[in-house]
Amino acid sequence: MSGTLSEAQFISQCRSLVELSEKIHDGWELRHNLGDVFIVKKCKIPFSEDLQANIISSSEEEEKGEEGGVGVMVQEEDDSCVPSSTSMLTVEYHVVYSPAYQVPTLYCNAWHDTGALLTTEEMWCFAQPSAAQDKYSYVTQVDHPLLGRPFYQLHPCHTEQLMGQVLGTNTHKYLVSWLSSFGKDVRLSLSNEYGFL
Amino acid sequence: MANDREVLREIWEGRLPIKFSIADEDKGEMLTEKDPYHILVPRMTYLPLLPVKKHFESAIPATDTDNMPTELWYSCKDIPLKWQIPIGVLYDLVGGDQLPWEIKIRITEFPTEKLQRLGTNIEDMVRSSFIHNVKEAGYMKHRGTVMNHLKPEQHNQLWRGLHRDKFDDFWSINHRLMEHIDNAPYRCIPFRIYTDMHERYIQRLFKPMTEDDKLTTLGQLMKQFLPDSVVEVGDSDDPDILKSYEVAAGKRIKIQGIETPLNTPIQWLSEHLSHADNFLYIVVSDFEQLAT
Numbered sequence: 001m002s003g004t005l006s007e008a009q010f011i012s013q014c015r016s017l018v019e020l021s022e023k024i025h026d027g028w029e030l031r032h033n034l035g036d037v038f039i040v041k042k043c044k045i046p047f048s049e050d051l052q053a054n055i056i057s058s059s060e061e062e063e064k065g066e067e068g069g070v071g072v073m074v075q076e077e078d079d080s081c082v083p084s085s086t087s088m089l090t091v092e093y094h095v096v097y098s099p100a101y102q103v104p105t106l107y108c109n110a111w112h113d114t115g116a117l118l119t120t121e122e123m124w125c126f127a128q129p130s131a132a133q134d135k136y137s138y139v140t141q142v143d144h145p146l147l148g149r150p151f152y153q154l155h156p157c158h159t160e161q162l163m164g165q166v167l168g169t170n171t172h173k174y175l176v177s178w179l180s181s182f183g184k185d186v187r188l189s190l191s192n193e194y195g196f197l
Numbered sequence: 198m199a200n201d202r203e204v205l206r207e208i209w210e211g212r213l214p215i216k217f218s219i220a221d222e223d224k225g226e227m228l229t230e231k232d233p234y235h236i237l238v239p240r241m242t243y244l245p246l247l248p249v250k251k252h253f254e255s256a257i258p259a260t261d262t263d264n265m266p267t268e269l270w271y272s273c274k275d276i277p278l279k280w281q282i283p284i285g286v287l288y289d290l291v292g293g294d295q296l297p298w299e300i301k302i303r304i305t306e307f308p309t310e311k312l313q314r315l316g317t318n319i320e321d322m323v324r325s326s327f328i329h330n331v332k333e334a335g336y337m338k339h340r341g342t343v344m345n346h347l348k349p350e351q352h353n354q355l356w357r358g359l360h361r362d363k364f365d366d367f368w369s370i371n372h373r374l375m376e377h378i379d380n381a382p383y384r385c386i387p388f389r390i391y392t393d394m395h396e397r398y399i400q401r402l403f404k405p406m407t408e409d410d411k412l413t414t415l416g417q418l419m420k421q422f423l424p425d426s427v428v429e430v431g432d433s434d435d436p437d438i439l440k441s442y443e444v445a446a447g448k449r450i451k452i453q454g455i456e457t458p459l460n461t462p463i464q465w466l467s468e469h470l471s472h473a474d475n476f477l478y479i480v481v482s483d484f485e486q487l488a489t
Contacts, residue, residue, distance in 0.1 A: 033397070034397075099400070099401055099402050100333050100336055100337045100387075100400070100402075101333070116309070117309045119314055119316065120314055120316045120322070121316060121317070136321060136322075136324075136325035137325070137328075137329075140322075140325055140326070140329065141313040141314065142281075142313075142326075142329070143281070143313075143397075143398070144397070145397060145398070145400065146397050147397060148393075148395055148396045148397035148398065149310060149311060149395065150309070150310070150311070150312065150313045150314075157333075157336070
């Protein structure tokens with residue numbers, strides 16, 4: 001079965017999703033840019049100790065065999081580098097249609113409470129890949145195709161294949177099905193209510 | 198299938214003279230003074246791959262005031278330059294015909310909302326961005342059929358060919374990405390129209406051939422996606438071309454630094470004037486922008 005979605009289907013399913021989101025106060029908004037439709041959700045996600053610990057261990061891994069030092073220099077002796085356990089990340093999710101791959105694509109940006117955008121290394125800790133794979137081929141910054149500024153993107157090259165396996169004939173459920181599985185990778189959860197769409 | 202090797206060679210060997218110097222804002226941060234760095238660079242390559250940082254290394258502090266590694270970025274006329282766009286395209290977009298092109302080096306205040314970060318392994322990040330585009334372009338042309346049959350080692354060869362300026366190594370793999378499957382033109386053409394560094398590019402689906410087997414042209418593409426950039430000029434003499442176009446007054450449309458005739462078939466342009474990532478970069482600028 002085809003794992004793709006037409007742009008018209010995408011737009012229609014976005015509208016339904018946003019309509020339901022408004023009823024259950026889930027925060028998804030419909031946006032437009034030069035005739036392109038996309039959806040956006042903003043939320044706060046706690047920046048917990050274990051996330052920070054992930055960053056520390058990830059940077060230790062990178063130190064091995066690398067000449068140039070690490071991007072996140074966290075020195076354990078210096079407590080001022082380690083944020084408190086109550087800090088929150090501001091996270092923005094965008095779902096944008098990819099005409100090239102004919103699938104929806106998930107974009108995500110996250111900022112520390114200082115206003116600083118997460119670095120790629122930090123985003124690799126924040127994102128939880130469903131399968132072990134080369135991080136560079138999984139989530140990286142790209143220019144948001146509708147806004148022209150940097151956003152982290154979950155690479156869409158395997159979406160068609162995965163959705164083809166999962167979806168069967170239920171193409172009207174494509175967007176919700178896709179968002180609930182891919183969203184998990186960037187800590188986005190989708191209420192069960194959407195299953196009734 | 199990208200048969201005109203002369204053209205491919207000429208495009209590959211396109212060069213730009215650039216003068217890099219430290220921006221006034223950051224001169225106070227430098228450890229020593231350094232003269233500007235003059236270098237002739239391939240249009241097809243990317244800023245972070247140039248030996249600029251190396252040249253200024255002794256003068257640039259390794260870490261900044263927050264004890265983080267210094268992140269280099271480049272600007273032209275206060276416009277931060279997107280490193281993931283090929284240098285030739287950057288020049289056509291903001292260089293204003295200036296030769297040598299003067300680029301300022303910044304080492305503070307990295308504009309994180311405007312520029313992508315390079316992280317700790319700069320080459321890996323540039324390579325990843327490049328391959329990401331190659332995959333997308335390949336998908337637009339052939340869906341998965343060619344790209345899925347390229348082995349990782351062949352991705353590497355493509356990358357190395359670009360990085361080390363080796364035309365033959367690069368094209369030995371790239372020829373496959375330029376293939377016609379079953380002698381058909383591409384499914385659609387990978388292109389990006391840029392009018393401004395920090396606004397969205399235009400990338401949409403566009404077929405290289407109409408349903409009645411006529412080759413579509415650059416003019417038709419521009420008419421469809423940026424109608425203000427072209428004007429129709431009556432019927433073309435060539436029966437194979439549907440409509441004839443001219444660049445609108447006050448505009449310039451450049452591909453690889455060339456003001457390409459609008460009646461050129463887009464299929465041919467895709468095969469011969471694309472950048473290394475297989476995208477055709479079309480830059481539209483106003484005449485006023487250039488008068489600086």
